Amino acid sequence: MKCRGMTLLEVLIAITLGLVLLGSVTSFAWSQLSSRKQVLEAADARRSVTLVIDRLEQDLISAVAGTSDGEPGIQGDASSITVFSRGVAPSWTDDPATMVGDLHRLVVRFTPSTGQVAMNRSPLGEDDRPAMLPGTLSDFRLRYFDGQAWQDSWNSLDWGGLPVAVEVACWYGRPAEEDDEPAFDASVTAREDALPLAAEDSVPDRIRVILVPDAQPDATGVEEPL
Amino acid sequence: MTSSNRRGGFVIVAVLIAGISGLWVATSLLFLAQSDVRSAEVTMARTQHRSLGLSGLRLLADVLVDQRQELLAGQAPVVDSQYSLWDDGDREGVVRLLPFGSGGERLVGEAGRLDINHATVEQLSSLPMMDVGQAQAVVEARQSRSDQRFHSIHDLLAIEGIEAQDLFGDLSEEESMDQALGLEGDLAERVEQRLQVAGSRGLVDVLTVYGFEPNLQRSGRRRIDLNVPWSDELARRVTERFGEGAAQALEQIFQETSFDEDAKIVRVLRDFQVPTREWVDPLDALTTRSDVHVAGRLDLNTASADTMETLPGIDRSLADRLVSERESLDEQERASIAWPVLRDVLSPEAFEAIADLVTVRSWTWRVRVAAGTVAADDPDGPIEHAVVYEAVIDLADPRPRLGYLREITMLQTASRLAAALEVERDLDRQPLENVDVEMEGTLVGPVEEPDLFPDETNDLDAWASMDDNPELDEEESQDQAPDVLADPASSEEKNSHRVGRWLP
Numbered sequence: 187m188k189c190r191g192m193t194l195l196e197v198l199i200a201i202t203l204g205l206v207l208l209g210s211v212t213s214f215a216w217s218q219l220s221s222r223k224q225v226l227e228a229a230d231a232r233r234s235v236t237l238v239i240d241r242l243e244q245d246l247i248s249a250v251a252g253t254s255d256g257e258p259g260i261q262g263d264a265s266s267i268t269v270f271s272r273g274v275a276p277s278w279t280d281d282p283a284t285m286v287g288d289l290h291r292l293v294v295r296f297t298p299s300t301g302q303v304a305m306n307r308s309p310l311g312e313d314d315r316p317a318m319l320p321g322t323l324s325d326f327r328l329r330y331f332d333g334q335a336w337q338d339s340w341n342s343l344d345w346g347g348l349p350v351a352v353e354v355a356c357w358y359g360r361p362a363e364e365d366d367e368p369a370f371d372a373s374v375t376a377r378e379d380a381l382p383l384a385a386e387d388s389v390p391d392r393i394r395v396i397l398v399p400d401a402q403p404d405a406t407g408v409e410e411p412l
Numbered sequence: 413m414t415s416s417n418r419r420g421g422f423v424i425v426a427v428l429i430a431g432i433s434g435l436w437v438a439t440s441l442l443f444l445a446q447s448d449v450r451s452a453e454v455t456m457a458r459t460q461h462r463s464l465g466l467s468g469l470r471l472l473a474d475v476l477v478d479q480r481q482e483l484l485a486g487q488a489p490v491v492d493s494q495y496s497l498w499d500d501g502d503r504e505g506v507v508r509l510l511p512f513g514s515g516g517e518r519l520v521g522e523a524g525r526l527d528i529n530h531a532t533v534e535q536l537s538s539l540p541m542m543d544v545g546q547a548q549a550v551v552e553a554r555q556s557r558s559d560q561r562f563h564s565i566h567d568l569l570a571i572e573g574i575e576a577q578d579l580f581g582d583l584s585e586e587e588s589m590d591q592a593l594g595l596e597g598d599l600a601e602r603v604e605q606r607l608q609v610a611g612s613r614g615l616v617d618v619l620t621v622y623g624f625e626p627n628l629q630r631s632g633r634r635r636i637d638l639n640v641p642w643s644d645e646l647a648r649r650v651t652e653r654f655g656e657g658a659a660q661a662l663e664q665i666f667q668e669t670s671f672d673e674d675a676k677i678v679r680v681l682r683d684f685q686v687p688t689r690e691w692v693d694p695l696d697a698l699t700t701r702s703d704v705h706v707a708g709r710l711d712l713n714t715a716s717a718d719t720m721e722t723l724p725g726i727d728r729s730l731a732d733r734l735v736s737e738r739e740s741l742d743e744q745e746r747a748s749i750a751w752p753v754l755r756d757v758l759s760p761e762a763f764e765a766i767a768d769l770v771t772v773r774s775w776t777w778r779v780r781v782a783a784g785t786v787a788a789d790d791p792d793g794p795i796e797h798a799v800v801y802e803a804v805i806d807l808a809d810p811r812p813r814l815g816y817l818r819e820i821t822m823l824q825t826a827s828r829l830a831a832a833l834e835v836e837r838d839l840d841r842q843p844l845e846n847v848d849v850e851m852e853g854t855l856v857g858p859v860e861e862p863d864l865f866p867d868e869t870n871d872l873d874a875w876a877s878m879d880d881n882p883e884l885d886e887e888e889s890q891d892q893a894p895d896v897l898a899d900p901a902s903s904e905e906k907n908s909h910r911v912g913r914w915l916p
Contacts, residue, residue, distance in 0.1 A: 240455065247462065248801075248817045252916030254567045256558030259916065272564070272818035272913070274826045282576040282830035286583065288566040288818050310570075343916045399466050400814045400914060 228358060231321030234303055235356050235392055238294055238319070241307065243396045245271040245292045246352055251342040253289065253310070260348060263339040264327050266295040267352070275309055284309045296326035301359055325357040327390075348401035355390035457784075457797040462819070464497060465783030465801045468507025471495055473805045473812035476777060480807060484630055486713050486746040486772035491519055496791065503785040508795060510591045510780040512802075514617045514716075521774030522804060523711035526722050527623030528568070529554065529561040529911065530708025535722040539618055541578060549573050562621050563911055564816065574615075576830055581613030583834070586827035588820055592782035592798035612718045622776040622815050624707040624909045626808045627699055630747055635699035638662075638671035653697050671700045678764040688760065692748040695767075705808055707909030709771040713738060713746055723766045733757050746772060775808045776815055806912060815912040 192200075248271045250259040259270045269292045279285060289310040296303050301322035306315055330340035331351040340349050472491065479489040491509060498505040509518040526535060528550060536547035553571045554560060568574050576583060612618050627635050636649050642663055650659040665680055677698050681691055699706075710719060712734065720731035737755050738746070745751045749772050752758040758766075780802050784795035800823070804816035 244819065247466065248819055250563065250913040254557045254563045274820055274822040276822050276826035276829055282833050283569040285826045285830040286576050286580060287569050288564055346916060347914050
């Protein structure tokens with residue numbers, strides 16, 4: 187069998203074919219990687235929201251209306267909330283009293299410009315160091331039910347008690363696709379204008395109404411028979 | 413031929429490797445997914461059990477509020493040790509009342525404890541576990557609060573000089589989760605333990621912030637307030653209750669005496685030499701407080717001897733006598749605060765000194781409940797994914813409320829960590845003392861090593877033997893006919909001394 191070298195044309199064709207093949211494989215891998223990133227981010231956001239709702243539910247149930255130091259037990263607006271509750275936090279501190287004490291402060295704060303949620307729960311007296319949770323949201327909204335209507339903010343000192351319920355609603359950020367660009371931009375603009383566009387225009391991706399047991403017995407205006 | 417063979421071999425090996433790695437990836441993904449599902453299940457179970465716990469507390473509050481007539485008569489309410497909320501044939505959703513009182517009680521009356529929002533330095537310092545310095549610190553701290561009151565016993569931890577140990581006793585003895593899981597040892601052990609810890613473990617067993625009660629007569633009506641100028645309305649009410657003669661006599665007394673404290677009522681009864689057996693009605697019907705709820709009164713029917721000692725003029729022997737004497741009281745006697753006089757434990761003079769500080773009713777009851785599921789064929793067995801709550805149920809109004817609510821699922825862990833930390837602190841101090849001893853040149857015996865994890869072995873044993881333990885004596889259930897109470901306190905919060913999580 188006689189060995190024959192390849193012509194230039196053949197080499198070029200081979201290289202071109204190779205490049206095309208490499209390119210398609212790379213672009214496939216790239217799209218895989220980026221969609222993996224998006225999926226992970228979306229999963230992060232969902233996990234963070236689950237964590238926030240779980241924590242809020244646990245603490246709102248045992249929330250107090252006010253502390254001995256005169257601080258409101260529940261104070262919040264549409265994007266942030268501070269809750270003082272009776273609970274336990276087995277964290278390793280150098281103070282046994284802190285570990286078994288019953289008053290804890292939970293802070294949840296949503297920053298609309300970055301779409302990030304920060305949360306911190308600490309025994310009373312500890313510094314407030316909210317930790318950023320992974321993932322971003324396109325919007326996050328808190329509302330407070332006074333027994334008659336939903337309120338955008340709550341201060342348990344001013345209201346003289348606990349809210350009957352707290353609603354947590356959130357909108358996950360949608361992945362930025364080419365044909366989806368304008369809509370995405372619109373929501374960004376809306377955030378900058380501090381208009382709750384998502385809240386007005388779309389159904390939340392996740393919503394939870396947390397009841398505060400025993401909050402306001404007279405809220406319904408109906409007195410129990412004596 | 414050989415080359416194609418070799419190629420075939422390569423292909424088989426490549427397929428095998430690809431297959432195995434594919435399988436490996438698939439398995440690990442499966443495990444990941446399984447662990448995610450499992451953790452989601454646990455989270456969901458906990459969330460559900462939290463709701464179950466709250467439903468259980470609601471149920472318990474209803475059971476208790478149905479017994480308000482009995483409470484008015486100075487009796488303790490009766491509850492079951494476990495309530496089943498649902499049953500699907502396989503599992504049962506239950507709420508179990510954990511025995512947490514210093515004598516193993518599942519229901520502890522808060523009025524049987526000293527109210528730190530009204531106690532004086534003298535009262536606080538007469539507690540066996542508190543010295544004068546600590547008592548002064550407590551009163552000072554109370555006065556520096558924005559509303560001059562504590563909202564929880566735990567607020568005392570913020571005070572310099574009061575340690576976690578003072579409040580809770582031995583932290584390593586906290587066993588709420590073991591109880592929920594049915595790991596507290598066998599029946600004999602538990603009975604033995606209860607006998608050992610009959611006294612108060614710490615301040616938490618003798619202090620409260622929930623010592624308030626509605627100012628009601630035995631009949632459920634509001635008491636007649638004498639701390640007002642004489643009026644036709646007052647005359648009408650007194651006549652209605654005691655007859656015309658009593659009203660006229662009282663009008664005479666009003667000209668000389670101003671009724672600014674309940675002790676004055678006792679004083680008048682003594683001055684007019686009313687036989688003590690006739691004290692019961694006036695002491696029940698009359699008051700000198702206009703408040704809807706009065707606070708700072710100790711329940712003579714549930715207070716421990718440690719707490720009784722805080723009353724002025726009551727020493728240890730009198731306190732012990734009061735505690736032993738009340739065992740033999742009948743229902744009629746229990747209903748009146750005059751029973752110590754009727755039983756000749758206290759002289760009328762001694763009773764006058766404590767008249768403003770005592771009651772015979774407790775309207776706030778502390779409970780610990782563990783909520784979760786148990787196997788339907790073993791309802792007393794361990795509770796799966798238990799969520800534990802501590803609550804104070806406030807029955808002062810016909811509509812019961814949760815005065816205090818704390819999720820303590822992790823309390824046992826936290827307490828054991830804190831206990832270990834305290835042991836560690838003691839260890840840090842130990843070497844210095846040893847050095848001192850050696851420098852003095854005395855013979856040093858073997859230094860006893862403090863046990864870092866005193867409960868370690870117990871725990872391990874307990875965890876190892878997950879077998880079911882027989883529940884301690886079930887409290888009898890008692891069918892109560894719901895009795896509607898006539899004219900109790902209205903819902904106005906004016907002049908109310910109630911402390912609760914719902915009030916700022």
